[in-house]
Amino acid sequence: MLNIKLDNSHISINDNSKSKKSVLEKLASILSETTGIDADEIFNQLYERERLGSTSVGNGVALPHARLHGINVPYISVIVLEDAIDFDNIDDFDVDIVLCLIVPYEQTDDHLVLLSSLSQILDDISNRKKIRSSRNTEQIITCLESENLNYI
Amino acid sequence: MNVGILMITHSDIGKQMLLTATSVFGKNPFRVEILSVDNYDHPNDVKELGQKYVKFLDKGNGVLILTDIIGTTPSNIAKSINHKNIRVVAGLNLSMLLNVFNYPTNSLNDLADKAIEGGIAGIMKL
Numbered sequence: 001m002l003n004i005k006l007d008n009s010h011i012s013i014n015d016n017s018k019s020k021k022s023v024l025e026k027l028a029s030i031l032s033e034t035t036g037i038d039a040d041e042i043f044n045q046l047y048e049r050e051r052l053g054s055t056s057v058g059n060g061v062a063l064p065h066a067r068l069h070g071i072n073v074p075y076i077s078v079i080v081l082e083d084a085i086d087f088d089n090i091d092d093f094d095v096d097i098v099l100c101l102i103v104p105y106e107q108t109d110d111h112l113v114l115l116s117s118l119s120q121i122l123d124d125i126s127n128r129k130k131i132r133s134s135r136n137t138e139q140i141i142t143c144l145e146s147e148n149l150n151y152i
Numbered sequence: 153m154n155v156g157i158l159m160i161t162h163s164d165i166g167k168q169m170l171l172t173a174t175s176v177f178g179k180n181p182f183r184v185e186i187l188s189v190d191n192y193d194h195p196n197d198v199k200e201l202g203q204k205y206v207k208f209l210d211k212g213n214g215v216l217i218l219t220d221i222i223g224t225t226p227s228n229i230a231k232s233i234n235h236k237n238i239r240v241v242a243g244l245n246l247s248m249l250l251n252v253f254n255y256p257t258n259s260l261n262d263l264a265d266k267a268i269e270g271g272i273a274g275i276m277k278l
Contacts, residue, residue, distance in 0.1 A: 052170050053180035058153050058211065090154055090183055090256075112204035119208060 247274020
């Protein structure tokens with residue numbers, strides 16, 4: 001069981017961001033508020049990862065992620081977009097669910113376990129439907145529950 | 153869903169090749185992760201990580217592992233990864249990577265062949 005920070009303030013639903021860049025900026029700003037790390041630093045790390053290839057995992061979902069110095073536990077932020085956007089997606093589905101993961105720099109192992117667990121949750125079409133139809137942030141957190149993950 | 157690609161290379165080679173190939177091609181049509189291996193890494197630790205990367209990348213159509221030079225730690229790790237649906241190709245070069253980028257919807261076996269064709273086609277006397 002892995003601990004991850006996720007609370008209502010990390011989630012934005014019916015979000016109006018219109019581009020990949022603005023989504024990454026929004027994620028950086030949300031995560032900066034909660035971690036105290038400079039938003040530019042978070043943005044740069046997420047952006048640098050996207051340069052290597054899109055973190056889109058298909059079916060309208062993207063999982064931007066980075067390892068960062070200055071945090072002790074992993075954090076998640078979730079943006080559900082009003083309108084799907086081009087995320088340099090790997091399939092024909094533009095992205096409207098963006099789940100961003102940042103983990104402490106040295107935790108390479110946990111990073112991958114978390115990515116796998118989150119990606120498994122989002123591979124399930126019923127979970128994606130629930131996330132898209134969520135009316136409030138609590139419902140989103142419920143959708144992301146998994147036996148491997150403990151949201152703190 | 154497309155085949156996933158895992159690049160297991162010495163230090164920063166994989167990252168730089170991927171950045172260059174993406175920039176030349178215009179986009180990277182695959183889900184790619186990079187496992188860079190440094191001299192001080194313990195092979196068993198990296199192998200564990202490799203397993204996890206493959207599990208993360210396999211969306212049902214398998215994972216193509218590209219590694220740089222045969223007989224060294226990165227390629228040994230690549231060979232030792234246990235997974236039902238992987239192909240490992242060594243001798244990574246830019247020509248190989250660019251050829252692979254041209255066939256995002258091909259099957260794993262096809263893609264491994266395209267990697268080899270592309271890699272060899274890029275080597276010639278000028």
